[in-house]
Amino acid sequence: METRKLPIGIQTFEKIRVGNYVYVDKTAFVWKLVSSSAPYFLSRPRRFGKSLLLSTFESYFEGRKDLFEGLTIGQLEKEWNVHPVLHLDLNAEKYDSPEGLYAILDRYLKMWEDRWGRGDGESTPAGRFFDVIRRACEQTGRGVVVLVDEYDKPLLQALGKDNALLEDFRDTLKAFYGVLKSADRYLRFVFLTGVTKFAQVSVFSDLNQLSDISMWPDYATICGITLEELKDNFQPEIEQLAATNAMDVGEVVKKMTTLYDGYHFYQNAPGVFNPFSVLSVFTSKVFGRYWFQTGTPTFLVELLKQSDYDLRELLDGVEAPASSFTEYRVNVDNPIPLIYQSGYLTIKEYDKEFQNYLLAFPNDEVRYGFMDFLVPFYTSLAEDERGFYIGKFVQELRVGDVDAFMKRLRAFFADFPYELNTRTERHYQVVFYLVFKLMGQFTGAEVRSGKGRADAVVKTPKYIYVFEFKLDGTAEQALKQIDDKGYLLPYSVDNREVVKIGVEFDANERNIGKWLVE
Structure with a gap:
């Protein structure tokens, strides 16, 4: 079976089309947006196709009809007018000083000025930006297209670390983006993308004309891959993945749905798969946590x-x-x-x-990746140790060795560094929560923080374990609560053996103390 070219990591529309890579046709959305002259903003997570979307706009406004042959927009557009395009990409830079942001803006402005000229009177980034937009429009007789990728990257890098730097970035970008309002008469189309829409940093205060389509139902699937698009565009890859993993096609689609689908950007809108994870699993033929492993911001x-x-x-x-x-x-x-x-x-x-x-x-992918990510905030375990502990927890409960499970859980808590041992009661509750939630990817583990339910229930092929933890009581009281509250009733008709475990927490030792099993 022929292996097709998948555009993993490729964010340039021209490169995908010229290189004959697989492309999921999103140009119907492009056509609908470019049919108006309204300025737009779209918020989506990282690695979700925002850069490719902007590159598609760029090729369209450059009149590249050849790149759109066979796509929806190729059947709709008749004129293919060429417009000057100013494409600012703030994604791949490190912003650790005011000079760093200025240098990036200056680099783009010089590139645009080399093409459209520069006047002698403007020196600020905002002033030069306005000037180059005006010149490009006057020289071509057509409105200018401005595309900004990851407009908020400088702000996010300073967030929570350097308020003075955040303030400086805010002032610079507010003035720079504000040009998009004052230069409106010279503009044909404006599209900004980012992860967030800031309310308090006021970057958007001068851009109240922006239409934020992030939660508009018509554009809920503009980025990402729907289940229908997955089946229509990637059938050969699905079949190869099934063959490699000794699965049938239906099983592969179901597993991919569980791992990578489920993003919704409007209530009741179709879910979408993470495109980076989809392309990665088809390329590697291994089910992994691809999007999550690209790094937590x-x-x-x-x-x-x-x-x-x-x-x-x-x-x-x-x-x-x-x-x-x-x-x-x-x-x-x-x-x-x-x-x-x-x-x-x-x-x-x-x-x-x-x-x-x-x-x-x-x-x-996100559920268990995020919980793995949280564990270092609450324990001192290294990444390889975390996986070892969770695997052993599951194995011990599968064979009915509750004492071994509890001793390992005690060792898990004993490994907390001193500074963690001064944390609040909530800290330890979260650790219990994480342990049982992480076990859920391998066995039927449920854990609740609310009242009226057992603290945790673990279901294995042979056993159902009902846990009650007492941070301010005894193991005997924990067992009694299981009975008094009727925590076993949901499992009364189950053929598996039901095991009750009452656990008390030793406040002096900051660890699990006594436990009782019935």
Whole structure:
């Protein structure tokens, strides 16, 4: 079977089309957007196809009809007018000083000025930007197209680390992007992308004409791959993946859906697969955590370090009105907006009556990758040790060795460094939570933080384990609560052996103390 070329890591539309790479046709969205002259903004997570989308706009406005043959827009467009295009990409740079941002803007401005000329009166980046837009329009007689990729990258790199630098970046970018309003009469089309839409840093305060299409239903699938697109465009790759892994095609699609699908950018909109993970699994033929392993953004790491947010709520899903997560406000006590906009949470349900959303992990790649990412914040275990512990936990419960499981769990807590031993009760509750949640990828493990349910339930082929932990009580009280609260009732008709485990936490030792098994 012939191996087709997959555009993994390729973000240039021309390169994909000329190189005969597989391309999922998104040009119907492009046509709809370019049919108006409104300026647009789109927020999507990293590695989700934003750069390729902007490159597609660029090729369209350069009149590259040859690149669109066979695509939807090729059947719709008749004129293919050529417009001057100013494409600013802030994605692949490191911004650690005011001079760094200025140097990047200066580099792009010089490139544009080499093409369209420069006047003697303007010296600021904003002034030069306005001047080059005006010149390009006057020289061609056509409106200018401005495309900005990852407009917020400098802001995100300074977030939580250097307020003075953040303020400097904000002032520079506010003035620079503000040109897009004052130069409106010279512009044909404007499109900005980024991870976040900041509310308090005021970058958008002068751009109130921007149409934010991030949660518009018509554009919910403009980035990413729908299930239908997966089946229509990647059938040969699905068949090869099935053959390599001794699976049938249906099993492959189901597993890919569990791992990589589930992103929703509007209530009740079709889910989309992460395109980077899809292309990666087809290339490697190994089911892995590709998007997550490209690196958790530094700004999110810093925010979580500062946050006192109860992460158990995050792991089970968070209810929130749209206003609380669509715009990011710098508040270390609520990391949810940035976690959502970064792609670690997505829309799963919508309550129309109260206009509340349920935000949760989109799929297993993100769910278990994010929990693995959290473990170092709560323990001192290295990455290879974490996998070893979780694997042993599962194996011991599968064979019914509860004592071995509890001794290993005690060792897990004993490995906490001293500074972690001074943490609050919530810290230890989160650790219990993470352990059982991570076990869930290998066995039927459920863990709850609310009242009226057992703290944790683990289901294996032979056993059902019901755990109750007491941070301020005894193992005997824990067992009694299992009985008194009827925690076993849901499993009364199950043929597996039900095992009750009551555990007490030793406050002096900061570790698991006594446990009882029935």
